Amino acid sequence: MAFPESKLKMLKNITVIALVAFGSPCLGKISSAKPQMGWNTWNTFKSHINQSLIENTASTLVSTGLARAGYEYVVIDEGWQAYTRDANGRQQANSTTFPSGISGVAKYIHKLSLKVGIYSDAGIYDCGFFPGSYGYEELDAKTYASWGVDYLKYDNCGGFQANTLSAQERFTIMGNSLKNSGRDIFYSLCQWGNQFPWFWADQFSDSYRMSGDITSSFAADKSGVCKTAYCLNTGYAGVSVLTMIRKMREISGFQAPGSWADMDMLEIGTGTMTEFEEQTHFSFWAALKSPLIIGAxxxxxxxxxLAILLNKDAIAISQDNAGVAASYLPDLSIEGSVQIWAGPLSTGNSKYVILALNEGQSGVNIxxxxxxxxKPENLGARYKARDVWDRKNLGTIESDITLTNVSSHQTKLLVLSRE
Structure with missing residues (x-):
């Protein structure tokens, strides 16, 4: 494949793999071979959550077929806590909204053969001024393990004195604590792309946020959002789907099994996008190997x-064994009009994913x-092409693929298999 990958990025990934192979402790990592899938409370409910909401949603993951499709984590974001620690210094659940505590909720979720996630922060307080884990990392990690927690989303708000330490140091401390907790806990960093985590977070986390927070908008950003991955104002901001995709042009080559750049939660089903826009949203999160965490x-x-979230072919692209993200192809794209991305799937030279996004007016032929x-050695072969969203085969392709009447904000998601 003739994808424009940086040799430096490749060397960096090889170095990390070598360190792991020769005994790197990997801190809190549980070696996430594929991007995680699940559901999170934040996008829809913010901190207005309770035990009944969590348990009803967990049951719905099962009844809708989402759990069977791979959405296994039920992540309880900010809002589960009391505003003070208990007499022993431990974080505690709000006894009014979570009468059974997190351990009780975890038991309910585990009975459904699902996994439970929880939220904390690398600062003294979290974003809602509930107690953060700074200075209590070991105690909190052991507490989560005792409750049966399987996943930790770890935020970056409320640093104050904690911000005298680098993000790397604060997040590493919790990684060590999770490693020593006695339980395998998936470690998901939520540091908003601060200090360019694709250079360091894979050494001790299972996923890391590569940008500020997503907003429920396909194209319109909130004020002050930076359009690139390499900018300093990547903090708490409202990033649109299109801008999140734009940022990944620069860093998709860093994706590799073991730690995933997280483009934030899915806004599919929140009622702000057309069906084509939701398909585009899911296409890129899957092909770029971002975690698939439902926010609706x-x-x-x-x-x-729901049909978009359950599309088996699209999920298979996300969960492909090779774990290689698609790359942006500038020579085939037209800025502001058409984006072409492509990448190999697990069968190497015989299977590929191609994305063609129409950013402009409807009715475009691509x-x-x-x-x-x-690469030249792969040309001249015959490929069977399948349109994932139309759920139909396009016949045999030998040289060019022509897609007709592509609507505005629609992405054609194709899988090519060599005959």
Whole structure:
């Protein structure tokens, strides 16, 4: 494949793999071979959550088929805590909204063969001024383990004195603590792309946020959002789907099994996008190997949004064994109009994913020459092409792929298999 990958990035990934192979402790990592899938409370409910909401959603993951499709984590974001620690210094659940505590909720979720996630912060306080874990990392990690927690989302708000330490140091401390907790706990960093975590977070986490927070908008950002990955104002901000995709142009080559750049939660089903926009959203999160964490209320989600989340072919691209993210192909793209991305799937030279996104007006025809995607030795072969969202085969392709009448904000998601 003739993808524009940085040799430096490749060497960096090889170095990390070598360190792991020769005995690096990997801190809190549990070696996440594939991007995690699940559901999180924050996008829809913010901190207004309770035990009944969590348990009803967990049951709905099962009844809708989402759990069977791979969405296994039920992540309780900010809002589960009391505002003070208990007499022994431990974080504690709000006894009014979570009468059974987190351990009781975890038991309910585990009986459904699902896993439970929880939220804390690398600062003294979290974003809502509940107690953060700074200075209590070992105690908190052991507490989570005793409750049966399987996943920790670890935020970066409320640093104050804690911010005298680098992000790397604060997040590493919790990684060590999780490692020593006596339980395998998936470690998901939520540091908003601060200090360019694709250079360091894979050494001790299972996933890391590569940007500020997503907002429920396809194209319109909130004020002050930076369009690139390499900027300093990547903090708490409202990043649109299109801008999140734009940022990944620079860093998709860092994706590798073991730690995933997280483009934030899915806004599919939150009611702000067209069906084509939701398909585009899911296409890129899957092909770029971002975690697939649902942010909608799945107890009321529309049939069309649920169908997108359940699309088996799209999920298979996300969970492909190779763990290689698609790359942006500037020579085949037109800035502000058409984006072409492509990447190999686990069968190497015989199977590929191609994305063609129309950013402009509806009714566009897009032609993709295979010589702009494949290396010369792979040209001349015959490929079967499948359109993932239309759920149909496009026949045999030998040179060019022409896609007709592509709507505005629609992405054609294709899988090519060599005959």
């Amino acid at each position: 209320d799945i107890t009321t989600i529309s049939k069309s949004s 032609t993709i020459p295979l010589n702009g995607i494949f």
